[in-house]
Amino acid sequence: MRKFATKIWVLIIAYLMLTIAFMYIFADFLYEKFYVEDTKSEMIEIGENLQSKYSGGKVTDEYVELVESFNYYSNYDVFAVRNPRELSACVPFEIDYKTLIGPDERRVLLNGENITKIGYEERFKREVVSVILPLVDQNRLEGIIYIYYPLAKITELARTEVAIFIGGGVLFSFLIAILVYQSLKRIMRPLNDLHRAVEQMTEGDYSARVEVASKDEIGLLSEAFNHMAESIQREDEKQKAFLATVSHELRTPISYIKGYSEAIQSQLVEGKEQTEALELIHREAIRMERLTNELLQLVRKEKEEIEMLPIVLSETIRESVKLLEGQGDKKHIHIVQNLDENIIVLGDEKKLKQIFINIIENAIRYSDENAKVTINSYVSDRRAVIEIQDEGIGIPEEDLPHITERFYRVNKARSRSDGGAGLGLSIVKQLVKMHNGTLSIKSAVGEGTQVTITLPIMEEE
Amino acid sequence: MKKWVAFLFLCTIWILHGCNDEEFQQINQHQSFVASVNILEPSVDFFDSDGERIATWKFEKAYTGAALIPYDRLVLYGHQLDEVDIYELSTGKLIQSIETGTGTTNVHYDKKEKLLFVANSESNTVASFNEQGEKQGEIRLKDYPMSMDSHDGKLYVVNYKAPVLSVVDIKSMSLVDEWNIDKSSSGLLIVKETNTLWVGGHGSGSRPNQKVKVLDLDNGQVIQEIQASQMPVGFSKKGDIIYVTNHGSNELFAFDLNGKMLWRKEVGANPFAVAVFKDNVIVAGFDDNQIYILENGEIKRKISTQSGPFQLLVREV
Missing domain, CATH: 3.30.450.20 (PAS domain)
Structure with a gap:
């Protein structure tokens, strides 16, 4: 024992x-x-x-x-x-x-x-x-x-009774000792299991779980341990997936660049083809640059502290929309803005812009031509609410909970034609969190997606 | 600091004053009395011939016995006390203390030689002192010298825990003779008329002594064994009658000089002492805290004393 x-x-x-x-x-x-x-x-x-x-x-x-x-x-x-x-x-x-x-x-x-x-x-x-x-x-x-x-x-007179008493006492003590030993063993079993599981985890086996047999403190501890183990396992899997994704994402452009540059070098392609190959190399390089930038951004965000300043929300949204007008126009997408002009939030302008850009960009990307993207902003319950609604392809229900995870893409085929590396919403989530805001996404396949962000408004003194 | 010094000084003065001022009720020099020496509550009760109380002296010190010595003085001693104190009766004042060391069991005064003998059970000695309280001599005897009587230049001492009676020459304080007696002998009376020495005792072990032994005063031979009751220890003589108290059986016996019993009487509770005062016999009951006045063998009066009357002192003037 x-x-x-x-x-x-x-x-x-x-x-x-x-x-x-x-x-x-x-x-x-x-x-x-x-x-x-x-x-x-x-x-x-x-x-x-x-x-x-x-x-x-x-x-x-x-x-x-x-x-x-x-x-x-x-x-x-x-x-x-x-x-x-x-x-x-x-x-x-x-x-x-x-x-x-x-x-x-x-x-x-x-x-x-x-x-x-x-x-x-x-x-x-x-x-x-x-x-x-x-x-x-x-x-x-x-x-x-x-x-x-x-x-x-x-x-x-008392001696025989004393003998019985002492004998009884000893026997009783002995029985109790055994009973207590057994009970303790029983009580301690979950703790021992926990100990074993912890050791298993230390050795890198994140699948270790303990059996929760009771609802007492030890039961609660076991439950908490199981949750923790699940989280660690998930995090571990994510990490592995992340690394796999990163390598995959990088390998594709690298192989393009490598292949085309070799072809050019050995003069296998010439003239117009060569120009096209160079363009491809350039585009893939840009793609790689963007990927690495986004990765850097993600890593940096985790540690970064931001400076909060009063910002006119409608202005920021409008500027973001302006930056994406080109993309929208290409697909003839109509962006409707119903903005409350009086909302002032505390935040970092650049980062707020990035939030909106990422979301609106997604909305445009996953919408069909001639579709409409609506942006509303209003105050509710002392918070600024920004809704970005599109009429795009929507997100399947089972993907919704994972949509903000890094490199998570609804399109498992990883078609590179439909956009980025799957880091956009992760970044959004992180930025919103930095602003003490909330992010929620509602979606129905074929009908569209609504992203709602709330931010604390600046209280008037 | 000064206050403390002053306070201590005042305390000292007060204590000294208190000591010096110890003074008891005066006893007229021409007053005859019988006094009971009470040892459970150390005190002395003085009564006149009618049994009326003259005075009560209560002591702080644990006195266990007393003796009267000439010219109006009372000697008090205690087994646990370091000194023997001498009070003057007519003034009620302590006039002298003689350092003796603890263990004093008895004192005896010899009128003829004017010497006070002090027996000590710790040093097993008897020391003699003159009228001025100066030590004259000392002799080591057997175990626990206690009962004493003197006659014709000789001091007879019963060694309480030894079966020996020592005969000491008063002047030279040297041992003259040693006679065999019973252990735990107590009570001594010299009967000049018959040239005998009467010795009482408690008995040893669980057996109470029932006899008074009469010894030849010249050689210590046992002449006679007088049957008493239980534990005869108190003796007194008046004329040709010898009174003996038996403290074990609460009886007073009256004998003639030849040891023939004249009468016996149950009197007192645990009486250790008997005395003759004028025409009355006085018995002190140690357990019932009373002294009894007997006339013609009948109890005439009972008087309460302080607790534990153990000795009787008589002065007739």
Whole structure:
């Protein structure tokens, strides 16, 4: 068993032992209290009974006999003492002898009070419970009645019970120890599983998962671990896909460039063909440049801090649209703008422009000729809302959640004719996030796509 | 700091003043009395011949015994005390303290030689002091010297924890003789008329002594063993009657000089002391804190004392 579990186990067993020990002492205490008290009061009763038979004057032989005859019927040892030596009568003088009662006890008895004691009695050479009753006449301590009962007898009575108690305690502790061990093992199993899974992950196996068997803290932890593992796995796969995409994206233009440049070099193409080949090389170089720029941008965005300034939103949108007019005109796409002129947002103008350009560019790219692209801006719930609606080909539902991932393209065939490298929306997402904005995309295949961006507006002081 | 010094100074003055000023009720020089020396609450009760209380002296010190010495003085000692204190009765003032060291068990005054003997159980010695409290001599005896009586230049000392009675020459403080007696002997009376020494005792172990041993004053031979009751330890003599208290059986016995019992009477609770005052016999009950005045063998009066009357002192003037 692991260390933590051992600690808990030891702790529980220690507490258990302590509890049993306490119970033992407490039971002992109660036992003594009740049993011994009971014995004492019974002895006092007997003593008082015998005391009542003393009629004063000297303690006679008959009386001593009477008291001693009581031993026949009683569990207790009873005797009467009239020897003044035993009663510490000499006490102002030093006594070379251990008397039955001490001088202090004598004073108590002289007052007519009883004495009860528990403890070792030199005279009987053992532990006893004893009761001493005075026989007093005219302030004279004529004698005493001494009743005692060996404590050993009381403990003897209890001894078998104590054996059962201790035996039971040990057995019980043993059973509990096993039970706790088993329970702990059970409780610790998910933790052990977790530990194993973590090790698996450390070694690079991101498929490691743990079984979630309960809803307690450990269950929650296991669940959280599974989520984390999923995220890591996804991220890992993405990374791999990303690298694959990047290499793929770069390899195609490179092979074009390589092929055509070799053809030119070996003069396989000439004249008009050569010019076309050079144009192709140039176009592919531009494509590569753009790809690398976008990649750089993506990497940089992750770390970049932006400077937020008040910006007239409608102006920025209009400027973005202007930049894309050429592309739109080619496909005879009509761009309609319903813009609220009063919206001022906090943001970085260049980056805002890039957001709009990327989205509008997509809208144009995926729209048919003569289609319409509508741009609305308004204020809702203290945020600026920008909607860009196209009538394009739309995005299939299953692709929607992944549309902002890097290099994700709806067209899995990676047709290079329909646009960029699949980084545009990733960049948009990142930029919107930097502006504390939100991005949502709704789409229906064949009907069009609506991209909605909200940005915080600048509050008027 | 100055305040503290002043305070300590005042305290010192107050303590010294308190010490010097210890003064008890005065006892008229011409007053006869019987006094009970009480040891549970250290005190002395003085009573006149009618049994009326004259005075009570209560002490802070744990005195365990006392003796009267001539010219109006009371000697007080305590087993745990370092010194023996001497008070003047007519003024009620402490007039002298004699350093003795702890362990004083008894004092005895010899009228003829005018010497005070102090027995000590720690050094097992008896020392003699003159009227001025100057030590005259000392002798080491057996274990625990206690009961003492003197006659004709000799001091008789019972060694409580040894079965030996020592006979000491008073002047030279040298041992004259040693006689065998019982262990735990206590109580001593010299009977000049018969030239005998009566010795009582508690008995040893669990067996209470029941006899008074009469020794020949010349050689210590046991002449007679007088049957008493239980633990005869207190002796007093008036004329030709000797009174003995048995503290174990609470009985007073009256004997003639030859040891013949005249009468016996149950009196007091645990009586250690008996004395004769004028025509009355006085018995002190240690356990019941009373002294009993007997006339013609009958109890005439009981008087309460402070706690634990252990000794009786009589002055008749």
